[in-house]
Each structure stands twice: as structure tokens, then as C-alpha cells.
Amino acid sequence: MKLAHFAILMSLLTLLLFHIPFYCFVFKNLKLTSYSGIMLIVNLIVLMIVVNALFYYLIYFLFRFIAKVLMVISFIINSVALYFIDTYGIIIDESMIGNIFNTNYSESSSYISLKLVIYIFLFGVFPSIYISKANIILPRARRFALVSVQTVVFIFIIVYANSNNWLWIDKNSKTLGGLAMPWSYSVNSLIFYINNKKKTEREILLPKATIQDNEKAVIILVIGESARKQNFSLYGYNKNTNPQLTKLSNVYHFDAISTATYTTAGVKSILEHKKSDDLNEILPNYLYRNNVEVIWRTTNWGEPPLHIKKYQNGDILRQNCKGVGCNYDEILLTDLEEEIQSSKNNKILVILHTSTSHGPSYNKKYPTGFEIFKPVCNSVDLANCSNQDLINAYDNTILYTDHILSTVIGKLKKMNTYKSAMIFVSDHGESLGENNLYMHGLPIKIAPKEQYEIPFIVWISNNSIQLKSYETLSQNHVFHSVLNFLSIKSPIYDEEMNIFIK
Numbered sequence: 001m002k003l004a005h006f007a008i009l010m011s012l013l014t015l016l017l018f019h020i021p022f023y024c025f026v027f028k029n030l031k032l033t034s035y036s037g038i039m040l041i042v043n044l045i046v047l048m049i050v051v052n053a054l055f056y057y058l059i060y061f062l063f064r065f066i067a068k069v070l071m072v073i074s075f076i077i078n079s080v081a082l083y084f085i086d087t088y089g090i091i092i093d094e095s096m097i098g099n100i101f102n103t104n105y106s107e108s109s110s111y112i113s114l115k116l117v118i119y120i121f122l123f124g125v126f127p128s129i130y131i132s133k134a135n136i137i138l139p140r141a142r143r144f145a146l147v148s149v150q151t152v153v154f155i156f157i158i159v160y161a162n163s164n165n166w167l168w169i170d171k172n173s174k175t176l177g178g179l180a181m182p183w184s185y186s187v188n189s190l191i192f193y194i195n196n197k198k199k200t201e202r203e204i205l206l207p208k209a210t211i212q213d214n215e216k217a218v219i220i221l222v223i224g225e226s227a228r229k230q231n232f233s234l235y236g237y238n239k240n241t242n243p244q245l246t247k248l249s250n251v252y253h254f255d256a257i258s259t260a261t262y263t264t265a266g267v268k269s270i271l272e273h274k275k276s277d278d279l280n281e282i283l284p285n286y287l288y289r290n291n292v293e294v295i296w297r298t299t300n301w302g303e304p305p306l307h308i309k310k311y312q313n314g315d316i317l318r319q320n321c322k323g324v325g326c327n328y329d330e331i332l333l334t335d336l337e338e339e340i341q342s343s344k345n346n347k348i349l350v351i352l353h354t355s356t357s358h359g360p361s362y363n364k365k366y367p368t369g370f371e372i373f374k375p376v377c378n379s380v381d382l383a384n385c386s387n388q389d390l391i392n393a394y395d396n397t398i399l400y401t402d403h404i405l406s407t408v409i410g411k412l413k414k415m416n417t418y419k420s421a422m423i424f425v426s427d428h429g430e431s432l433g434e435n436n437l438y439m440h441g442l443p444i445k446i447a448p449k450e451q452y453e454i455p456f457i458v459w460i461s462n463n464s465i466q467l468k469s470y471e472t473l474s475q476n477h478v479f480h481s482v483l484n485f486l487s488i489k490s491p492i493y494d495e496e497m498n499i500f501i502k
């Protein structure tokens, strides 16, 4: 049998034997009456066949005998995974992989049953016998390269042609990824391994810093999520998404671009003193180690490891939070003045890591009172709402961001014994249908500007502090500006990267 035919056959077998739960989920959660729903199902089937066939084609051409061993192993693991999915209704995501790696022998032996043995034989061992005996004719290298490239191009075309459905796929990505074989356990094992390694990764410590004076100073850094510059009326957007900020004095905005288009890299970049692939000591850890009061509040995730005392997530903040805002990002403001004023330190850094404009369900990220731009998209299935409805929902998240930032400023104004400032900067931007692209995450070199043009908004408590003028800021400007504002001297401080005039 020719390798291409063998790869397609293996892929079809993988589809038929192991993907009934995957397509049951898709059928259950998609509107089958809509044209886009049907197209998505057809494309998901085509895509799965093509991707898996390409995978088998590549590994067999490159590794021959070893590829056969890998395929046998994958069919056996697929059969075990399918058994657990069918029997216990689980999905194989990263946390499930964590459970599996932490299961000891006596626990795992309790799962062995006749049904499991039947699954392994029927779906694992029988196909494996065929795989081991199959006689495969290899293509020439030129033909192999041509087929591989054509297939990759075909995959890209299908993915791009379905960009209307990315929101739906993103919303259900955890389940879809947890049911797609052999990717669920292989990719999630890799993610689990990488994340575990990251947790223990040691950061490169920065040289000692010293606090220069006793003046009471507090700076609040608000990290935005998927907030793009062009939808802020401060930056000239034609809808009034910043009704509160525009009325306040001492609010300045700068053009800025993010280093990356996804959260973990964007947040790291906001917190580090220079762009780097290494893990340098990040701002909150550095300042905490050098006797600054540091408070980190979050409704988001993806920050580098924090080594500070006051880490407060939604669960912790909810204990003292009252009102409708507790279900949204206003929870980050719970008892904020009290917490700042109870500090014995003169220098305080507060970081609020928000999730306000996180897609794809923008309409779920703000209280109903902020639904000003209407109608909004209530569904991730774009067949059910127009692009404008999606943008309306997104604009409401910016309106809510405007409210949160103004509230933060209001709180700082009341604490008039402190010199204070607020910086708002987003981790990355967002695509909302321009060029048929949605959300974010494209490699920065090819990403459209919507995904990296971010707002960088600064408020200062009094006129004696002034700001330099800049063409465009980077996220790394935050680090040096905070050091300057809190009067902290450090050998790594870079005056060029500081926005304050002092």
C-alpha cells in the first residue's frame, strides 16, 4: 500500500473508532439548522481526517519502524482514553492529565474492568495487528515534500475559511481538545510538563534596589485583557466608550504596542525591565523583595510566578465583596483603600490584573447597566448575530473598563496623604472581524495592528508631576516608570524608559 493511502486509512480509522464522543459534543452544541453550523461540522470532519493523515504520513516517512511502534502505542492509549470518556464522561484536559500522573498503582488498578479489556482489544490491539503487518511503499522525497506542503496549505485555507467559527471553537476549545485523539493526551501532557517546569523555574534576580525617600506614594498598575486602543474614545473612537475618563483631569494617553499577542507573554512583558526570553525577576517580586508593599489582585491568569505575600484572586476577594460588581471585574476594588491605608510601608504598588474584555463571550463581562451599545451578540455563533453586534458587546467591555479605571482614580484621589498614580496598559489587542480575523494570538510578525496596538493610559494625582512626551511606548516602560514614581534607585533603572519627569 502506498504511504499516502495508508495514512488516510489510519486517519479514517482514528476518526471512526475514537471520535464518536467528539462529534456527539459538536452535534449537541451546534445549531444544525444554520448554514454555518453544518459547514462547521463538515469542516471539522475534513480537518480532522486531513490533520491526522498528515501526521501519520510525516511520522512514517521520517521514522519508519519507530513510527509503527508509536502508532501502535497511540491506538492502545486512544482505546484506554475512549473507555474513560465513555464510562466516566471525562474530558482529557490538562488537569485530568495531572490527576493521571498523580494516581498511584493501587488507585489505578481499581479501574481495571472487563469492559476496559474489551475496549483495549477491540480498538487498540486489533488495529495494531494490522498496523504492524502493513506493507508500505514509501514515496520519493520530492513527492513527499510536495504532498506535505500542499496538505499544510489546504489546512490553512480550511482554518481561515472558518474564521467565522473561531469564537465557537475558542469557547469550546477545552472540550474539543480533550476529546480529539491522539492530541488530547499528547498535547495536554506536554502542556502539563511545561507548566510544571515553569512553576519551578528560577528567575534571574535583579541587583539590590534602595528606597530613596520617605514620601508616601502609591501607584496602581491596571493590566487590561484584550483591550485594543482603537475602541477607546480617548484615542478617537467615534463611540463614547470613555465617558468618565474624558471628564477627569490629569488623564493622559499614549500610543503603545504590545510585545506579543497573547496573555502570558504580554503580562510578562509589562512586568519585566526589558524584552527577554529569560525569566528575569518581575516588578512585583523585585519590589516586594526590596521592602515595597506589593498587592496583586486578579480575575485573570497567566502571570509569571509571583513571590509576594498579598496575592488575592476572586475566591479571596469575594469573601468581603458586596453587590453586583462582585461577579465582574469590580471585585478587584474590594476594600482597596482600606488595604492601602493599613499598610505600614510608605511605598506601595498595587497590580490589578483584569479580564474585562476577554472573549469570546464579551457580553458576559459587564453588569447589565453597562449594556449601552446595542444590540449585542449573545452567542459565539456568528451566524446568529452580525459583526456589529459583536463589536457592540466588545465596546460595552471598554465602557466598563472606563468605569473601573475612573473608580480606581476616585479612590486614589481620596487618599490625599499619598502621592499617587494609575497606569493602565493592556496585555495585547483583539481582532473583531477585520480581514475575517477574530480574537488574538497570531504571531506578532504577521498579526494585524488590532492585535498589538494597545492603550497606555496614565493618571497622576497632582500637577507637580509631569509626563514626558513619547511617540510610542512599549510595555517595558511600565517597570522603569514605577521605579521612578516610587523613588527607587536600582542599577538596572533606565531613565529613557521612564515616563515621569521629576
Ligand SMILES: [Zn+2]
Binding pocket: 225, 226, 262, 263, 264, 266, 427, 428
Ligand atoms: Zn490576554
